[in-house]
Amino acid sequence: MPLLVVGSVALDCVETTTDQRDDILGGSAVYFSYAARFFSPVRMIGAVGEDWPREHTRLLEDRGIDTSGLQTIPGGKTFRWRGRYLPNMNDRETLEVHLNVLEQFRPQLNNTHRDCRFLFLGNASPVVQLDVLNQAKGAVLTVADTMDLWINIQRDELGQLLQRIDGLVLNDSEAKLLADDENLVRAGQAVLKMGPKFVVVKKGEHGAMFFSEHEMYVLPAYPTARVVDPTGAGDSFAGGMMGHLAALGRFDPQALKEALAYGVVTASYTVEDFSLDRLTAIDRADLDRRLAEYRQMLMF
């Protein structure tokens, strides 16, 4: 079942303690799409500038991702992010952000987009996310990401969004900030009370927690010795999760849990190299093999 994602398309500069890459392919919509495409057809909406290398679009199209919603803004420049990871490879500092074309971008859905039953709203202003939600008439499962910036400066608008979506995906520090509670279990439960039917709290190298009215659980990250670049781990987690749900065409508790596990496994590959380099080197069978190992790991 086709899946629609609206999010950022970026050129990232990533610094780690041992390595550095400039102007590499990134952005929430990119990581999400590429991860989700292992499971289900994906349609992507985003904006880039005239500096955008065409081969990046081709990489996505070669994977069968529908990029007809990827708009090139005349005279514009692509969104850029520069970050540096601390030696623990879990925490990072943002060194530069240039919104560029994202500053003015208001996503427009065409008929094919509006038909999609599964929708993921990548991190953006809740005003923009609400606008997309209003256009996505066919969506039966809507999941959004957010970030500390919007919690701090557009809390009311975020509150409105939370009343309208089915699921929210956010980081542990963001959940604590939004709920004003340092205990992650209570924080997740508090965010759930703000409206969504379920909340997924991403804990980076420590996995993810799930909250719904009747369920609460935590799944660890798949342990990998090879953490090269964690950028995009959260978005490919969401991509694996939503991709699996769209493939199943349902989102009951059992489907959601398995989807979270696929998200964990997909993200575990993403971090093993820069940009999409690791994800382009694997296929669906690799994901299924690692999922089986992961399932076994949690059985006692």
Added chain:
Amino acid sequence: MPLLVVGSVALDCVETTTDQRDDILGGSAVYFSYAARFFSPVRMIGAVGEDWPREHTRLLEDRGIDTSGLQTIPGGKTFRWRGRYLPNMNDRETLEVHLNVLEQFRPQLNNTHRDCRFLFLGNASPVVQLDVLNQAKGAVLTVADTMDLWINIQRDELGQLLQRIDGLVLNDSEAKLLADDENLVRAGQAVLKMGPKFVVVKKGEHGAMFFSEHEMYVLPAYPTARVVDPTGAGDSFAGGMMGHLAALGRFDPQALKEALAYGVVTASYTVEDFSLDRLTAIDRADLDRRLAEYRQMLMF
């Protein structure tokens, strides 16, 4: 099968952001024994001073713990620790440490102690731990804890200990320090190469990792909304783990994994109140109920 533990017996002062307790029952041998006793008979070796309240010993004896190895040092004062937890309740700072009777304590095993087939060496100088190990002639499974202090000042002696024990239990930050590697997977594997047959890395609110020659896995912590005092979580984790192994009388991979899960669940109760307050309020059925929930939580 009886289990022997050698470790600290303490009077703790614990400060959290909302509460404080002075001179409460604590220490690695105490938390370990009380937790292990849900599963198996326990014999405890430790030292206290003349200030030691007799009712603490009675609490342990009421649970059937053999405290004949608990020595009162004439004129001595009991080991004291004062710590303050940060708002996240996972990190803490040590405000005061008074070794007191522990400064000179050299544990002496009697015949009953020497017969024990399962031995846990609570955190102490590796010199003391090696001395106990030399006396424990009947031990078939020996597991030790350690801490950053010994890694920093007695690394050679710790290295000798690691060649002699079956299992090492330590914190994530200690594993990284010992292996000089910020990646926890690589750090655990490096510590394993130093000698022990298995290594358990405790990650606090994020669970625990297991490393052996043929296996590597991570189990999350059991999520609890009620974190009152994390003191003793690591020692009661070890107590639940070793207690279950001693009860089974074996330590094959399957037994070890189930033991880790029991450790996680036991520790999840410990943190729900100060000192042993929560553990004294539950019984084995509570542990088994939570273990079943935990098992279910990790199944997808």
